[in-house]
Amino acid sequence: MLTRFDDFPIHQTPDPISTPSTGEKDFYERYWFNGYSKVGDMYLGVGTARYPHLGIQDCGISIVHNGVQHAFHASARANPEPSDLSVGPFNLEITEPMKACRVVLEPNDTDFAADLTFEARTAAIEEPRHHWSDGSRRIMDTTRFTQFGRWHGWIEYDGQRMEIDRTDTYGTKDRSWGVRPVAGGDNRGAPQPPRAMGLFFLWAPLHWDDMCSHYQLFEDTLGRPRFHVGAFLPAYDSLADNPAVEDPGVEPMHRLEHQLIFEPGSRMIKSATLAMTSLEDDTRHEITFDKQFTYRMKGIGYSHPTWSHGDWKGELAMESERWKLADVDDNAFENQHVQHLMKVRMGDRQGIGVLEQSIFGPYRPYNLEGHIAPAN
Numbered sequence: 001m002l003t004r005f006d007d008f009p010i011h012q013t014p015d016p017i018s019t020p021s022t023g024e025k026d027f028y029e030r031y032w033f034n035g036y037s038k039v040g041d042m043y044l045g046v047g048t049a050r051y052p053h054l055g056i057q058d059c060g061i062s063i064v065h066n067g068v069q070h071a072f073h074a075s076a077r078a079n080p081e082p083s084d085l086s087v088g089p090f091n092l093e094i095t096e097p098m099k100a101c102r103v104v105l106e107p108n109d110t111d112f113a114a115d116l117t118f119e120a121r122t123a124a125i126e127e128p129r130h131h132w133s134d135g136s137r138r139i140m141d142t143t144r145f146t147q148f149g150r151w152h153g154w155i156e157y158d159g160q161r162m163e164i165d166r167t168d169t170y171g172t173k174d175r176s177w178g179v180r181p182v183a184g185g186d187n188r189g190a191p192q193p194p195r196a197m198g199l200f201f202l203w204a205p206l207h208w209d210d211m212c213s214h215y216q217l218f219e220d221t222l223g224r225p226r227f228h229v230g231a232f233l234p235a236y237d238s239l240a241d242n243p244a245v246e247d248p249g250v251e252p253m254h255r256l257e258h259q260l261i262f263e264p265g266s267r268m269i270k271s272a273t274l275a276m277t278s279l280e281d282d283t284r285h286e287i288t289f290d291k292q293f294t295y296r297m298k299g300i301g302y303s304h305p306t307w308s309h310g311d312w313k314g315e316l317a318m319e320s321e322r323w324k325l326a327d328v329d330d331n332a333f334e335n336q337h338v339q340h341l342m343k344v345r346m347g348d349r350q351g352i353g354v355l356e357q358s359i360f361g362p363y364r365p366y367n368l369e370g371h372i373a374p375a376n
Contacts, residue, residue, distance in 0.1 A: 062299025142178030182310030198361025206353030
């Protein structure tokens with residue numbers, strides 16, 4: 001089927017742009033954002049994804065403030081036009097590619113509404129292609145880029161309205177596409193024999209006054225790296241000055257290190273020290289993390305028991321919910337994928353950002369056993 005994009009010279013296969021290059025039903029296109037106040041008392045998450053083979057577009061908005069996490073979920077039949085990123089009252093508009101996006105949630109039957117704009121503070125940084133296999137079948141094959149920015153606008157939830165000020169609110173954009181398993185998956189064929197599958201993933205996009213830093217690490221159950229990427233990125237005050245796609249001022253890093261301390265009785269990270277070394281001059285940079293609170297990624301669908309990604313809920317379905325952070329069971333499966341809002345220090349620099357963890361299965365360096373068993 002032809003779409004508006006077919007008028008541009010961007011095709012990678014002889015098929016129209018609307019036809020994915022793979023028949024994998026789990027093929028997806030996702031936009032994900034976070035945002036947080038500089039003082040560390042608010043966290044905002046926004047996500048939306050399109051599953052062309054499933055015919056589904058879903059989305060979520062979730063905010064933490066005053067010890068409570070509020071969440072909006074929606075799912076609908078995807079529009080055949082891929083440039084239409086709406087889900088009922090929700091819409092994501094690419095106002096300036098690689099520089100600015102606008103998220104609008106019109107008033108609806110839930111208690112959520114919003115009009116938020118993300119403006120890039122750095123150029124985008126391409127991450128290594130992510131591969132993950134379960135035996136002979138590759139179940140994850142994605143490309144992703146990260147970009148740092150600021151937010152402005154407003155959000156309403158639970159009878160409250162919060163104004164978002166560009167000077168006070170940092171954030172991150174994560175854009176990915178490819179194949180990633182969704183709930184249910186393809187259950188055909190013989191059952192897989194038991195094996196020690198595991199996932200150890202850390203991601204720390206951080207804002208500093210004069211730059212941003214990027215840290216991402218994916219290791220196997222023995223602590224061997226599957227991929228990693230680290231960098232320091234120049235920050236820009238205006239969109240006009242931002243190179244957006246490739247920035248020659250990016251300083252690449254290698255030798256990514258981590259020292260984690262877990263909360264008693266769970267796998268939740270309590271505090272951390274991360275380090276990485278400059279490829280240019282071999283300088284080692286160490287960052288210490290002070291946790292403010294934890295955001296559960298289920299707020300925008302990750303591992304959510306009823307609002308998981310790519311799940312057909314009819315032509316249009318919406319719901320909002322909330323929970324107190326103090327009441328969350330840190331040992332439940334749905335609460336294992338999280339982002340911790342962190343104040344950070346690197347030498348004389350002070351900054352803020354998140355440390356995302358997704359740690360499943362055994363992991364020898366920290367003596368983790370079982371699938372989600374607490375740290376020893």
